Amino acid sequence: MDSGISITAEKLIDYTAKKASFITVKNDELEKIVGISSKQMAEKVVDRVAFWLSEKxxxxxxxxxxNRGPFTKKGLFLHLTRLHRQEIKTMLEEELKREVKAIL
Ligand SMILES: [Zn+2]
Structure with missing residues (x-):
């Protein structure tokens, strides 16, 4: 496991859970997490993973x-970050690896 990918995935967990919970994120929030050069790639990865986390x-x-619920936005965010933290991290790592491979 590439440690850079692992660290990036860890940093993206809360942001991804916010997206999945339909909590509004600031425009520059992702840029602050991964830096401007990785922003586009991270956006793709986050959107893909967030899609698998929640359902309206x-x-x-x-x-x-x-399949638990229904939740409020905040309730789903807390549920995802407390109960599914490791799963979300693993999903982010897999998607990040795929993106990195596509670039190289
Ligand atoms: Zn759950």
Missing amino acids: QNGLLYCKLC
């Missing part, structure tokens, strides 16, 4: 990893 049904939020 009749305006209510559910966790796609364990």
Whole structure:
């Protein structure tokens, strides 16, 4: 495991959980986490992973990893970051590796 990828994945967990919970993120938030040069790549990775984390049904939020819910935005964020932290990190690592491979 490349340690750079592992560190980046760790840093992206909360941001990805926010996206999955439909919590508004600031425009420069991702740039602050990964730097301007990796921003575009990180955005792609985060969007892909966030898609697998949550589901909206009749305006209510559910966790796609364990089908629990419904949650409020904040409730889903806390659920994802507390119960699924390691899973989210692993998913981010896999997507980051795929992106890095595509660049090289
Ligand atoms: Zn869950």
